Amino acid sequence: MLSTKNIKKLRDQYIGPSFSLSYHEPLHIVKGKGQYLYASDGTQYLDAVNNISHVGHCHPRVIAALDKQNRLLNTNTRYLHDNIVTYADELTNKLPAKLDVCYFTNSGSESNDLALRMARNYTDSNQTIVITGAYHGHTNATIEVSPYKFDGPGGAGSPDFVHQIPMPDPYRGKFRSNNDDIALKYADCVQQTLDGLDNDNKQVAAFIAEAILGCGGQILFPENFLAAASKKVQQAGGLFIADEVQIGFGRVGSHFWG
Numbered sequence: 001m002l003s004t005k006n007i008k009k010l011r012d013q014y015i016g017p018s019f020s021l022s023y024h025e026p027l028h029i030v031k032g033k034g035q036y037l038y039a040s041d042g043t044q045y046l047d048a049v050n051n052i053s054h055v056g057h058c059h060p061r062v063i064a065a066l067d068k069q070n071r072l073l074n075t076n077t078r079y080l081h082d083n084i085v086t087y088a089d090e091l092t093n094k095l096p097a098k099l100d101v102c103y104f105t106n107s108g109s110e111s112n113d114l115a116l117r118m119a120r121n122y123t124d125s126n127q128t129i130v131i132t133g134a135y136h137g138h139t140n141a142t143i144e145v146s147p148y149k150f151d152g153p154g155g156a157g158s159p160d161f162v163h164q165i166p167m168p169d170p171y172r173g174k175f176r177s178n179n180d181d182i183a184l185k186y187a188d189c190v191q192q193t194l195d196g197l198d199n200d201n202k203q204v205a206a207f208i209a210e211a212i213l214g215c216g217g218q219i220l221f222p223e224n225f226l227a228a229a230s231k232k233v234q235q236a237g238g239l240f241i242a243d244e245v246q247i248g249f250g251r252v253g254s255h256f257w258g
């Protein structure tokens with residue numbers, strides 16, 4: 001095994017500097033199991049980060065399924081195969097009835113990128129509403145709708161087709177407490193943006209949001225905010241894009257989606 005010092009030296013030599021390391025004394029992690037990570041000196045760490053956790057590290061059923069399929073076939077989607085349709089069937093059965101078509105991608109960024117492309121194609125517009133502090137991915141298109149990136153270190157600021165609404169944070173936000181009134185006040189911020197677009201003769205393409213704001217600070221929105229806000233966007237002819245990268249697939253609450 002390489003020494004910690006040697007790994008650091010080789011990183012400096014071969015790895016682009018934008019690949020940042022966590023912690024003042026970076027950890028040399030060699031193993032993961034369930035909720036734990038293990039360092040080269042044997043120290044066990046409870047992993048509360050893992051970007052983004054689901055069933056834990058190296059879940060035996062996940063490993064077994066990956067191993068079985070890798071030994072059999074790994075190719076593209078342009079052949080008939082049982083897995084893509086049986087998986088889509090099982091997945092859509094866990095989602096609301098209207099979400100009944102799948103596009104499979106390799107990452108959250110690609111999913112959001114594709115969703116934006118669909119919304120722009122459908123509306124013939126790129127005017128997009130986003131929540132301050134939100135992060136939706138690392139492709140060019142998703143950075144453009146991520147205030148966390150474009151307003152963060154090294155960011156280029158908001159593109160002119162992206163419109164931010166304040167974080168619907170019932171605790172520290174512009175309007176506080178958790179009742180329908182607050183939800184509607186935040187939804188009104190969306191309406192004001194829609195009215196502004198209308199005045200400028202611009203069509204809204206999409207409102208993209210997580211149901212719980214992740215990188216923005218794990219913010220739980222006032223109940224009914226998203227329902228009210230997305231309805232307004234849909235009434236104006238735009239689409240609502242639910243970014244489920246952090247909270248989907250059974251991670252929160254009673255439903256498979258967030």
Ligand SMILES: Cc1ncc(COP(=O)(O)O)c(C=O)c1O
Pocket residue numbers: 051052106107108109110112135136137138210214215243245246
């Ligand atoms: C809310 C959210 N959207 C999108 C992404 C991008 O996903 P990926 O890193 O799989 O491209 C992330 C990643 O952390 C995320 O947290």
